[in-house]
Amino acid sequence: xxxxxxxxxxxxxxxxxxxxxxxxxxxxxxxxxxxxxxxxxxxxxxxxxxxxxxxxxxxxxxxxxxxxxxxxxxxxxxxxxxxxxxxxxxxxxxxxxxxxxxxxxxxxxxxxxxxxxxxxxxxxxxxxxxxxxxxxxxxxxxxxxxxxxxxxxxxxxxxxxxxxxxxxxxxxxxxxxxxxxxxxxxxxxxxxxxxxxxxxxxxxxxxxxxxxxxxxxx
Amino acid sequence: xxxxxxxxxxxxxxxxxxxxxxxxxxxxxxxxxxxxxxxxxxxxxxxxxxxxxxxxxxxxxxxxxxxxxxxxxxxxxxxxxxxxxxxxxxxxxxxxxxxxxxxxxxxxxxxxxxxxxxxxxxxxxxxxxxxxxxxxxxxxxxxxxxxxxxxxxxxxxxxxxxxxxxxxxxxxxxxxxxxxxxxxxxxxxxxxxxxxxxxxxxxxxxxxxxxxxxxxxxxxxxxxxxxxxxxxxxxxxxxxxxxxxx
Numbered sequence: 001x002x003x004x005x006x007x008x009x010x011x012x013x014x015x016x017x018x019x020x021x022x023x024x025x026x027x028x029x030x031x032x033x034x035x036x037x038x039x040x041x042x043x044x045x046x047x048x049x050x051x052x053x054x055x056x057x058x059x060x061x062x063x064x065x066x067x068x069x070x071x072x073x074x075x076x077x078x079x080x081x082x083x084x085x086x087x088x089x090x091x092x093x094x095x096x097x098x099x100x101x102x103x104x105x106x107x108x109x110x111x112x113x114x115x116x117x118x119x120x121x122x123x124x125x126x127x128x129x130x131x132x133x134x135x136x137x138x139x140x141x142x143x144x145x146x147x148x149x150x151x152x153x154x155x156x157x158x159x160x161x162x163x164x165x166x167x168x169x170x171x172x173x174x175x176x177x178x179x180x181x182x183x184x185x186x187x188x189x190x191x192x193x194x195x196x197x198x199x200x201x202x203x204x205x206x207x208x209x210x211x212x213x214x215x216x217x218x
Numbered sequence: 219x220x221x222x223x224x225x226x227x228x229x230x231x232x233x234x235x236x237x238x239x240x241x242x243x244x245x246x247x248x249x250x251x252x253x254x255x256x257x258x259x260x261x262x263x264x265x266x267x268x269x270x271x272x273x274x275x276x277x278x279x280x281x282x283x284x285x286x287x288x289x290x291x292x293x294x295x296x297x298x299x300x301x302x303x304x305x306x307x308x309x310x311x312x313x314x315x316x317x318x319x320x321x322x323x324x325x326x327x328x329x330x331x332x333x334x335x336x337x338x339x340x341x342x343x344x345x346x347x348x349x350x351x352x353x354x355x356x357x358x359x360x361x362x363x364x365x366x367x368x369x370x371x372x373x374x375x376x377x378x379x380x381x382x383x384x385x386x387x388x389x390x391x392x393x394x395x396x397x398x399x400x401x402x403x404x405x406x407x408x409x410x411x412x413x414x415x416x417x418x419x420x421x422x423x424x425x426x427x428x429x430x431x432x433x434x435x436x437x438x439x440x441x442x443x444x445x446x447x448x449x450x451x452x453x454x455x456x457x458x459x460x461x462x463x464x
Contacts, residue, residue, distance in 0.1 A: 007281035014272040069264040073329060076243045076262040077285055218245050
């Protein structure tokens with residue numbers, strides 16, 4: 001598994017496919033949170049939105065990176081397509097971690113806020129939840145599930161809108177609601193952590209569904 | 219399939235050859251019935267190996283060697299050995315996306331042989347290969363089968379199938395229509411030296427005498443010893459060719 005992780009990681013690193021979503025995320029941070037003097041939780045609400053879009057994009061880019069026949073070889077070598085998918089998701093998580101750190105630190109560095117440990121916990125839990133949901137959408141819109149890139153892009157855009165607008169489809173709307181209430185960060189940290197856990201469960205379900213669909217499509 | 223067997227799947231386009239191969243390696247699931255696979259180390263060569271990867275061929279093989287459980291040094295050495303054997307040493311450091319079809323096919327073949335497989339499955343492996351690599355691949359497949367692997371491949375060229383396979387299976391719209399056991403033989407034509415009674419030689423199946431000398435028929439793989447005996451007794455070898463007996 002470690003050797004497969006190293007192979008996929010090196011391949012993605014050389015491909016530079018991670019650059020566009022990362023740069024867009026940085027640009028969004030610069031535009032949306034620089035010199036913000038309001039509550040830190042409001043800045044993090046913007047980060048959640050940017051994180052959701054960029055992790056979806058990043059996931060699609062990384063999962064689609066390996067060519068179809070190249071992936072077939074890897075799957076036969078590993079003896080299980082689910083194992084390959086799990087390692088691919090581990091690579092995606094690795095690439096999303098720097099975004100999480102940037103999303104957490106950038107608003108603090110560039111804005112003027114009073115920071116408490118509760119604020120950091122809120123920011124981390126909220127953005128982690130968004131990243132996990134973004135990865136789940138990215139997986140389900142990857143080539144493993146939707147072969148045509150145009151349809152995949154439209155589906156991903158529609159899915160992002162749906163999770164932002166509808167309350168009970170995913171934890172995203174709930175995360176945004178919690179971040180925009182006026183309660184202190186310490187009070188919000190608990191519910192946001194639970195929502196992040198729920199997002200993790202959604203990602204797990206997406207991995208299983210993607211693996212199953214990819215096997216059937218082969 | 220048995221260990222040591224070289225099975226050729228033949229049939230028209232769309233007859234289901236590639237599907238059978240994918241079922242064998244577990245890439246596809248059967249709609250009905252079951253596939254039993256006991257081999258643990260399985261290698262697969264797809265019909266077209268298209269890669270847009272910026273990884274070089276040697277780096278790609280090194281990574282896959284590590285996945286196969288080789289140490290970094292062993293993976294590097296094996297990758298270099300296979301690339302040399304398949305005459306790709308010049309392109310070893312070229313990113314895979316820049317490789318020609320034939321050279322990409324060589325990389326696909328090399329990855330399948332990084333460690334000795336128990337089941338080797340190849341979908342039209344000769345496609346796009348030059349003449350030298352063509353012969354090398356035939357030797358590699360025979361060697362792999364001799365090491366105890368079951369080897370299955372698809373191929374349209376009848377000559378290649380005859381000279382390589384020990385068994386031929388013909389498919390028509392997904393249905394097995396013929397199943398033929400074939401034995402690969404080698405004919406050696408010799409000009410006599412000092413006397414040898416070839417009829418007593420354990421590997422010789424047939425001796426045919428003619429004006430220029432004689433021609434021996436032996437099973438492919440066991441003709442080396444006969445050749446050595448002939449040369450040691452001052453015989454000259456005029457031709458060596460593979461034939462097939464069904």
